[in-house]
Amino acid sequence: MNIGTIFSNTFGLLSRNFLLFFTLSFVGTLLVAFLQIALLGMDSFAPAPPPEISDDMTPEEVSAAMMAGFDGGLLLWNFFSQILYSVLSAVLHLAAWDRIQNRAPRIADYVGLSAHMVLPLFFLSVAMGILMVIGFFFLIVPGLYVFAMFAVLVPVIVVERRGWGAFQPTIALTHGHRWKILLAYLALGIPLFLVLAIVGGAFSAAGGDALGAMIAVNVVVSALFLAIFAIFTTEIYAQLRAAE
DSSP: OOHHHHHHHHHHHHHHTHHHHHHHHHHHHHHHHHHHHHHHOGGGGSOOOOOOOOTTOOHHHHHHHHHHTOOHHHHHHHHHHHHHHHHHHHHHHHHHHHHHTTOOOOHHHHHHHHHHTHHHHHHHHHHHHHHHHHHHTTTSHHHHHHHHHTTTHHHHHHTSOOGGGGHHHHHHHHTTTHHHHHHHHHHHHHHHHHHHHHHHHHHHHHHTTOHHHHHHHHHHHHHHHHHHHHHHHHHHHHHHHHHO
16 A cells, blocks of 8 residues: 555546535535524534533532533434435545546435445444544554544445445455554645645635634535545555455
């Protein structure tokens, strides 16, 4: 697995197919945002104020202050939106795989297959997240290693149609490559996060305190991140497949 080749192929594929990947990612992210606005209102995007806690409060008062800001509807929405994002991620991975293979995009097929695989996509990703959290309790590094172990879980689920049986093939596929996979994601993630944060901050500043401008910036930045991440992961998957 060559990290330089992964970067070159990722941004080469993105530049040649920017309209395809950005449109898919933007439309999906925008749909999630519209659903949140329709169900919970625009105010649900605003940052929640911190609980008002003072040193002279009793434990019961502290607990009440913490629960005062709890929004069960928003929590339920966050759960549901992650299911939608699982489908969107799968669609982007399938599109990336077809373009890597020089095949024409089949968007309707991607949506149908991703919707069919939505339960394993979501729940296996949750299981991976739980394992990562457990790993982070042990000085962070084990959590990062777990991430690298399951980095190509989504393409294994949808490209190989593994569904619920994707865990073991993913572990086998990343065996012997996990530290290099982790290095590749760190090399992508840190600069990408900084660039998108700077760009998003600049646009947010230009839009002032308007909540609508903040939502628009969030949608665009999220769409770019999801598209790049999906292509990058699929490129890693393609190299791992070729190295088998």
